Structures are given as C-alpha cells and as structure tokens.
Amino acid sequence: MRAVVSPKHRLHHPEHEVSFGVRAPALEIPARAEAIAAALADDGGFDVQPPTEHGVAPIEAVHDPAMIRFLSGFWDAWERAGYTTREAFPDSMLHPAVREGMGPSPEPAGPLGRLGYWCFETMTAVGPGSYEAARAAVDVELTAADLVLSGEHAAYGLCRPPGHHAPRAAFGGYCFFNNAAVATQYLAELTGEPVAVLDVDYHHGNGTQQIFYARPDVLYVSLHGHPDRAYPYFAGYQDETGAGDGMGTTLNLPLPAQTTEAEYLEALDRALGAVAAFGGSLLVVSLGMDTFGLDPYSDFMITTQGYAEMGRRVAAAGRRMVILQEGGYFVPKLGENVVAWLRGAEPRA
Numbered sequence: 001m002r003a004v005v006s007p008k009h010r011l012h013h014p015e016h017e018v019s020f021g022v023r024a025p026a027l028e029i030p031a032r033a034e035a036i037a038a039a040l041a042d043d044g045g046f047d048v049q050p051p052t053e054h055g056v057a058p059i060e061a062v063h064d065p066a067m068i069r070f071l072s073g074f075w076d077a078w079e080r081a082g083y084t085t086r087e088a089f090p091d092s093m094l095h096p097a098v099r100e101g102m103g104p105s106p107e108p109a110g111p112l113g114r115l116g117y118w119c120f121e122t123m124t125a126v127g128p129g130s131y132e133a134a135r136a137a138v139d140v141e142l143t144a145a146d147l148v149l150s151g152e153h154a155a156y157g158l159c160r161p162p163g164h165h166a167p168r169a170a171f172g173g174y175c176f177f178n179n180a181a182v183a184t185q186y187l188a189e190l191t192g193e194p195v196a197v198l199d200v201d202y203h204h205g206n207g208t209q210q211i212f213y214a215r216p217d218v219l220y221v222s223l224h225g226h227p228d229r230a231y232p233y234f235a236g237y238q239d240e241t242g243a244g245d246g247m248g249t250t251l252n253l254p255l256p257a258q259t260t261e262a263e264y265l266e267a268l269d270r271a272l273g274a275v276a277a278f279g280g281s282l283l284v285v286s287l288g289m290d291t292f293g294l295d296p297y298s299d300f301m302i303t304t305q306g307y308a309e310m311g312r313r314v315a316a317a318g319r320r321m322v323i324l325q326e327g328g329y330f331v332p333k334l335g336e337n338v339v340a341w342l343r344g345a346e347p348r349a
C-alpha cells in the first residue's frame, strides 16, 4: 500500500493539555506519528512518500476562512501581545448561552479572546509550529486522496495533528483542520461522486458530522464511545441522522463501555451495511487506534488481531479507500496496530 508521511508534524509538539481542569502531560505528541512511521518502514510492505503542497483553497472549501487566518497569525500575535508561555490555551470559550438573544459575538481583537472564540476546549495547545504542522497534515491527506484518484485501490495518510473533531468554524480535540472532511470535499468536487466517511476512532467525529450534516452526497458513519460518558459529549447520539437534504446521511453507533471485539465487529458490519447502501465508489476512513484495550482513552477491548480483522472487513466493502490517521495514544503498540489494520485491508488475490 502507498503511504504518505511528512516530518512537519514535529513542528506541533505540545507539552501539556488541560484535562479534567488540570494541567497534564500532552498525549497527542510527535512520538505517536514517529512510532507509526517507524512501523511502516520496518514492515517493508509500504511504499512511503512525502506529501505534495496543495495550498489553502481545499481547506477554505471546508473551514471558515477567518479561522484559517486566525490560526496562521496566532503565534505572532500571541508573542507580540507579550505572552511568554510556550503554548497557549483559551481561558474562556464562546458558550452559545452567553450571547443568547443578542446576536453573534464579534471576533475579539486580543489573542487570548480570539483563542476562546475559535477553540472549544482545553486539550489542544497551540504553539509556534501548530499551524504549519496542521497545513502539512492537510497536504498528507490530499496527497493520499490524489493517489487513490490516480488509480491506487487504497492509500494511507499519516495525518498528525488529527482532524475529525474540528467543525467548520472551530478547532479543538487535538484537531485544527479536519483532514477527513477536507479530503472528502476534495474527492467529491473532483469526481462528482458521493463519498462515504467511516469513522472508527474511539471518539465521535463531531467536526466531520457537523460539516456534512446537511449534505446528501456525503455519508458519515461513526462507531464510538457513547457521548453520555465520552468526549465530545455534545454530539454522536443515535438520533442525529442529518438535516435538510442530508437527512438520513449520518449514522451514529454509540457503544457502551467494555464493548468486546465481537460486539465492535458486529457494529462495524452495521456501519459497512450503511456504506454499501450509499452510492459512489469512494470511502474515507478516519482511522483511530484509541479503541485499543490499553489506550488511555479506551474502554473498549480491541486487540491488534482485531485491527487486522477490521481492515479486512472494511476492504471487503470493495470501495476505493483514503485511510487517514486520527487518534491512538498508546504509543508502544500504535505502529503495530496501524500496520495490522492496513495489512488487513490489502486486496486479497
């Protein structure tokens, strides 16, 4: 399988996140992508290449251009304003009730206010290289899409930072630009075909769902920890099925704690049934390894062998696949698990 990898992810190297309201060591760290890249190289079965530059237009097709401008200029503004921290978090976020009945808030002028205007939580440190790393992740994902458009059955993009939590006009959840959504929009525009997105990260891809919620030509299907207990809490419920022309093109399969591998695979078959019933030949996979039994986020019981079986079943759907990295935080097994999934997904003779 062809794989796209960029060293520029290292430019985003958070030291901390604020989880449960306290400062903790960052989990979304460069070592994650390094472990995956090393496993791809060690395996020998992957043809690894760097990304090509795609510019900002494909991001603007999905995200609010004002948010892109904010991210591109944030660090300079942060330093100019005299802040001396090496990474930035918002201290106030734009809760919708604050402006209820008053119309939308203006974008504040100061960098800390602007950070809370665009960022929706406290886990996503912004540092001096975050924007460049996020741009490189988009180039990785679009280069993988190009490979599939030029005839590869499947291609893998080692995206870091991940993307699926970023909606059109906000960022958070370790995500800046929604890699899967940008790739999906790009594929839809270039082929005129409907595109299905399968999200198997432990967490619901609220951003991807939001971006395509009213779109009849994009199917979003997600298996994830139930939002009653799992981030992102405010999306991912079963009764969210789309809006307007996109009614019926969102399928959420929230799963209970202690979901076994067999139960997970059963839910995956349901998800793949929805993909099979949707038109088109393209599938974007948001591949998160944080469903792994040892992952700090997971309360599922997925094993390395289980990932090989997941890859096999997804490939059996017969779609052309752009497979993009999302989460996965148990670094010692992360590379092995990604390789198991991708190897499982290779076409059988």
Ligand SMILES: [Zn+2]
Binding pocket: 201, 202, 203, 288, 290, 326, 327, 328
């Ligand atoms: Zn996740």
